[in-house]
Amino acid sequence: MTLRVTGKVVTPTGVFRQGCVEIAGDRIRAVAEYPTVRDGHWIVPGFVDMHTHGGGGHTFTTGDAESARQAAEFHLGHGTTTLLASLVSSPFPLMREATAAYRPLVESGVLAGVHFEGPYLSAARCGAQNPEFLRDPSTEELAELIELGGGAVRMVTVAPERDGALEAIKLLVGQGVVAAVGHTDATWEQTRAAVAAGASVGTHLFNGMRPVHHREPGPVVALLESPNVVCELVADGVHLHDGMLGFATSVAGPERAALITDAMAAAGMPDGEYELGGQAVTVADGVARLSRDGAIAGSTLTMDAALRHAVAAGVALPDACRMVATTPARAIGLGDRVGALQPGLRADLVVLDDDLNVVRVMRAGAWVE
Incomplete structure (x- = not known):
């Protein structure tokens, strides 16, 4: 099963303003532009x-x-x-x-x-x-x-x-x-x-x-x-x-x-x-x-x-x-293993609002309750 998290994705090399982090299991499978995204939250590494x-x-x-x-x-x-x-x-x-x-x-x-x-x-x-x-x-x-x-x-x-x-x-x-x-x-x-x-x-x-x-x-x-x-x-x-x-x-x-x-x-x-x-x-x-x-x-x-x-x-x-x-x-x-939104690393990410407050947290591909 593939999960997609979309928004303004921050990677070590820059920001995808219309981005998507694709997750398979507990790993990041891909990080890419996602043109249909509009004004999403910030997606940053755990x-x-x-x-x-x-x-x-x-x-x-x-x-x-x-x-x-x-x-x-x-x-x-x-x-x-x-x-x-x-x-x-x-x-x-x-x-x-x-x-x-x-x-x-x-x-x-x-x-x-x-x-x-x-x-x-x-x-x-x-x-x-x-x-x-x-x-x-x-x-x-x-x-x-x-x-x-x-x-x-x-x-x-x-x-x-x-x-x-x-x-x-x-x-x-x-x-x-x-x-x-x-x-x-x-x-x-x-x-x-x-x-x-x-x-x-x-x-x-x-x-x-x-x-x-x-x-x-x-x-x-x-x-x-x-x-x-x-x-x-x-x-x-x-x-x-x-x-x-x-x-x-x-x-x-x-x-x-x-x-x-x-x-x-x-x-x-x-x-x-x-x-x-x-x-x-x-x-x-x-x-x-x-x-x-x-x-x-x-x-x-x-x-x-x-x-x-x-x-x-x-x-x-x-x-x-x-x-x-x-x-x-x-x-x-x-x-x-961790620390960036890059393919192959563990799927750890934080979703932030525009004031950089935490909205959701994902660790190893699972949302934290």
Whole structure:
């Protein structure tokens, strides 16, 4: 049975103003002009969130499989058809438990993988990471987690200046795991060394990083100028000024800039008191901050809201769609499966109205209820 979805179709190479996505089973069979279409909705690729900690009142950070399933379901309703479950810095036993708990969810396709944001991070740039759990990278721990996950561990964020960081990055890359640079006080030279060792992602660029200085460019410049590095950007108007969002996008280009949510459990929920990695978080006016010191503690963002914000900030819609789908999919090694409206890829798409609000979501050829 063939299904046709018609409207203004956004592809990696442009827009079919009168377009059709033809779907057979769980795959896209064709994308083409469809002259009989008049003033349809926007048809864009399903969003790929490579960095999210939870949403809808549920979290990925505790290793609870049912909570993870419900967080993924919440984000699916906002158009995110592929996501990584991001943990925060934790004791090793919790990292093991989460890897084992989430492996079946990865194998069944609920999650695309696990992202460990820490604990191998800088104390000076820990942000909302719990400083109690920060430590130097351990190749022994990483090797054990990778084996335990059986392919579930997809990305690990490391601060390059910590002892053993380059060895850890080489191990990760050698095992097919994405090594990311983040929560770091590294110099430009140290960051360049991490990239040379195989690091290919900048974790929420600017946030949790040594600031740019004209006599010490630091990690931001080293990551932006590296042609093989995808830079994550949190487009919520809180993590980044819109001028900085536009600047980073113009430097990296949409093929190296990926929008993420960095969302926590409070996404989609009322203001109030929450928890992240064992630390109290207060959400006020939709902004999540550590209760103890006011540090930004993730976000309450969803990927559809990130897309709207980026477009309102001046990013062209086709570029913004690359940044919420095609680029992150490629960054985490899934670009041959998802992330674009192209024949042969999984039939993941989002139907948006002219204000870019979600109308319908399709995942693997089936409409999401």
